[in-house]
Amino acid sequence: MADTHGISVEANDRKAAGQQAEEIIRSPAGLEIAKTFALGGATVDAAMVYSVEDRRRVLAQVSFALDNFYVHLPRKKSIYGFDPVRALALLRLRGEALTDGEFHESLVEILARVRDRHVMFFGRSPYGYSAVLPFTIETCWENGNELYVVTKIDAGTSQKTLSVGTRVSHWNGIPIDRYVRLNANLFDGGNEAASVARSLAFLTHRPLTQFGPPLEEWVDLRFLDRNGAMAEERFAWIGFDVATLPSAPALGRNLTGFGGDVLLMDLQTARRVRSAPQTFDALQPLQPVAPPLGVPVIQGRGANGVFDYGTLATHDGTFAYLRFWSFSANNVDDLVDALAPVLGTLPQDGLVFDMRGNTGGYIAAGERLLQLFGARPIVPARFQFRITDATRAMAEASDEFAPWRPSFVEAFGTGEEYTRGIPIEGDEADYNKVGRKYAGPVVLISDALAFSTADIFAAGFIDNGIGTVICTDANMAAAGGNNWGWDVVRLFNPDFRVDGKFKVDFNSGKLSKQVRDAFNALGISLSNGSTLSPGRPQFDGTVWTIQDGALTHLVRDVPWMSPDLEVYLAKSPAGLADLPSGIYLSLTMRRALRVKANEGRVLEDVGIVPDIVYHMTLRDVLEKNQDLLERAGKELIGVAIA
Template sequence: MKGRRITMPEPVHENPPEFLRNAAEPVRDHLLGAAPLPAFLHGADQLSLEDRRLLVDQALVLLEQNYVHLPLKTAMHAVNPVQRLRLLRRRMERQTPQTMPREWLFHAEMSEIFHSVRDLHTNYLLPDPFNDKIAFLPFLVESCTEGDRTRFLVTHVASGFSAPGFEPGVEITHWSGIPILDAVDLNAARFAGSNTAARRSRGVQSLTVRPLVIHLPPLEEWVTVSYIDLAGTARELRQSWQIVENLPSFVSADRDTAVSQGLDLDGDETQRAKVLLFAPRVVAQERAAEADESLPDLGAGEIATSMPKVFRARAVTTPSGTFGHIRIFTFNVSSPGTFVAEFVRLIRQLPQGGLIVDVRDNGGGHIHAAEFTLQTLTPRRIAPEPVQFVNTPLNLRICRRFQGGPGLDLGPWVPSMEQAVETGSVYSGAFPISPENGANAIGQQYFGPVVLITNARCYSATDIFAAGFQDHGIGPVLGTDENTGAGGANVWTHDLLSEFLADDPGTPYTPLPKGAGMRVSIRRTLRVGPNSGTPVEDLGVVPDELHRMTRRDLLEGNTDLLDHAGRLLQGLPPHAVTITEAAPADGALHLKLAAENVDRVDVYLDQRPRASVDLTGGQADLMVQGAASAHTAHLEGFEVGRLVASMTRDLS
């Protein structure tokens, strides 16, 4: 799952700011490659008029013929991105290289058209030199609620940065002279969150960190931050934007990974930027993991992981008890099997009386990784979310090319898409991306109660994970916002679509210039179980309980949030079944069973039902005739007729 290693850029500053020279050792050389905004923008214009026309033409192909949410977005948000692209293309026909507007204005209009659909899967990706860079200020701002008022606090300051009275906990009051709440809302209006909570969350996040592959560079060279320090003194800080290469993704670009992506690219880029700026210990841990060395800087109760950018696992003590807490920062991995194996290894080492699975700020990634993980937390069989194409001639053409073969098989969608010519149906039939066998291959691995924590930055594959968690009744969902980010789709890139029709002389796809890119929601996801058929897009997952982030949460390691999760777990008993002894005896199989909070166990041997036994005192002893040579045993435990635990064991 490792991608390209970090290559340190050459220093750009002749006299870099002091905080860059004093940055933490694991990232210091990398950050010394930063440039001030004016130096970065000098000479950044690289697109010719023909390049621009080509980009508009290809955007029309994707939005008009591939984009699955176009009917929904046109109706729900009263937008018409296709017509806006046609008008832009018409204006460009009258332009010359001498009269065309400056390049940043072209990028601004393209970005605005894509943002108008409020879909973080469907993006115009800026070309070189923007596409691997971030614009940043050396601190992070987050919001909390005190009484009926929203406050904005500095929660992290980059190593080496200092200003009078400026430290975690100070309250921001104004942003370049604008009251901070208004500044956040102005920021939020520019970006593509699917609902109010998601837009507000993006507005806060982009105050200080902006991946330039999606966001235009800031218009202002610096910001003036008005704040109240911890002593109550009002102060101001003027800070210039810096531009630096982001940490690389560690996901390989193979096709199997690309076709199963459900990723908020903005969120993924921002997570890596936050690691670079505010969590250099994670960079040090990743280097140690790659070198097979012991991991440095582990916190109290924390378990070492080979995937420190993906997981953080620890035991946490709350007034309700001690529980496991596993943070999943991303599902963006190349190998879902490796992801699930590491998740299982970590949760087995955590307290077994209750588990807090925390996916806040997780922008998604590999849909298989998200859906394959659900089985480890429940005795129920997982039904992966089905997905649909929008019915267009181009989508049908692509599906016909990939039916029935090894690897990618789009055949299941073809019959319904062909029928749409007669029926006029907008969407194809619905079939899952994740194979059902893979989503149920290993079954339940954690037997205590589980609570899931979400927020409005959960997106895409993480929306799918949260929806599956709720739809399968795994446990309560505790949200710090009213919805998740509501990204209900599988996303494909322009490069991937071009590859699919590369040997087709009539392909509508043309290579994009100067490293530019585009992404589009290609298949929309539908929920299962009690919410069967409900789209995830724009609706997201509504939590079962809401927790408003507090000052203690922001500054003291989510103390109140974890206490809230602990109270939910305290009232949920664990359920478990296990085989304590299995041995052949006179042509039969002798099994000794133990269980917790289970009154009946059904026994399956080699996938066949062979016995059902009532438990007394949590134990049972039974002989299964004619089963001495069985290879696998599967147990299902019930409490008052309700399935509450399951386990599978290899007997060979």
């Protein structure tokens, strides 16, 4: 067993003959956090299988989702001149003749051209599986020139001349800056900065659920070695599995208030495994030796690891430091309740709020943090549905969307395309009930990977006049909306309801005459051979499955949603259906509008205008961001930088 840089790696023989040994990666305390394996093994190859029926259902539901629920469809068609619904119809004509890989890649390419990172499709590759190269490349600037630099190399990697600090010039014979921009066409950023940042972030880490195995089995790098001489080296892709550390968010009751990127969460988890495995263990006591100026001292973690907090000593003083990795929460006040008591323990002369690479999360929970720093009452962002027959029926069917109902009624008389903008959860008083807890100046640091709820938080930070925004890219991700998984869309669109009194009948485990009569009264006949499965927990309620020959119907008891039982037919009259097992789709259901001085501006595609666009230095990417954080310190004390 080898132990390098705090990562423990041990080899285990696979039982299947002919497969290479897998390696288990452990944290310093011995927690199993990941595995590596030979890419192209039978498990991966067998996973991505789309039957003819699966292909038809996937294409039908993705097309239905975009045409009937996707809030940005008219805007995206206008901006990019591309109609994804029409493209999906064309794919249906040839979809059955394609291989599994071709079908998957065609669908991913169509959705990438929508240019909305909330529109995500994941195939059947095992969750947590990725293809990786054993190094990370980042960009920085030196003397006005952009450099591509190797910043991390995995423990135990055998390389000839590649080292941390190596400056890469070519990727498979293509100048690397050009390759990154070409590769950006495969990504769905709402602006160039976001697409390029995403291209670089996933350059050496490709989640198989979206990308599938890389077409090239190896990558040839050309770079300047330690002696300044040009060198080349070849690296093969390997499999990487973090399924033991699921990164998909625990939504809790936040089913309809999510704004985040599951793919970026996977990347964030993988980067922790590969470069900071100690963060999976308990926080270690502070070392007696103070770190260099510009390096934060982390004193604790809050909200189950959502944020780190501590102090930041710079040449201009010692400040408070927060590092928010996401805005994940189970309940809307979780983040405020976790952070408010911490702020009083930190230096009060200024605070650096660092959310680079933030993967998003619970929108309202993130927005409610703004009150802790605001001198005046916070005004939250407004959210709108696109008006269609499907969204109107959904709003009428659930009290969850009662505030938007009058807009649907008005819009059908006035021709409006969107509902009135309303806070996503609660009213303005809910965003101000705790109030300001930090009175010093605040600087927000972000980048083009910070996503969704992070975009909304940054916009609120600016619109409510809280402080200065430093962005290490020209813009943030410009993902201004609320995304739902297709299972959540389906949840809020039942085909009909039956009286809640039938819960007793369903709990009995048999389809009673009363239940059959209730279905028959609504035009749905259940055969004598239909069976009822035992109830199982789901969505803070119970779901039962009725199997009637080849048809599978679901019945749900979700008390927080309705006192009645919700019925979901295998063949919905409205055209909705569940996706085949192992397949994931999400889309933007509501768009965010900015407030105050930016009243009514759409956040999607436009993003924010930072006060400072900062170019990362070589010292930043190779060490611990000292130059960036020193710059933030100067902003906190009001030092003007030319």
